[in-house]
Amino acid sequence: MSDNTNEKLNTKLNSGNQTDFGKLKTEYREQRGVTIPQYEIDALARAFLPAILNFYRSEEGQREFSEWKANRNKKLNKQLNNNVLN
Numbered sequence: 001m002s003d004n005t006n007e008k009l010n011t012k013l014n015s016g017n018q019t020d021f022g023k024l025k026t027e028y029r030e031q032r033g034v035t036i037p038q039y040e041i042d043a044l045a046r047a048f049l050p051a052i053l054n055f056y057r058s059e060e061g062q063r064e065f066s067e068w069k070a071n072r073n074k075k076l077n078k079q080l081n082n083n084v085l086n
Helices: 003-013 018-032 038-057 059-085
Strands: none
Touching: 038 059
């Protein structure tokens, strides 16, 4: 998939218009060739969500998330600096 298509989808998904969310989710799945039925994805999400929430609420999860954000910000700043210089 092209970066342009990806950007368009992300813009649509982040627009906040909830009425078209189901349509966008279907479009996103089709463009990426997702063949797992939505009900199975939903079941997995419901099963994993409590463990994910518990992890991010723990000290270890908070620490790892802070480290991830710091690393992400360094990468974004580096990319931004490279774009400004080019």
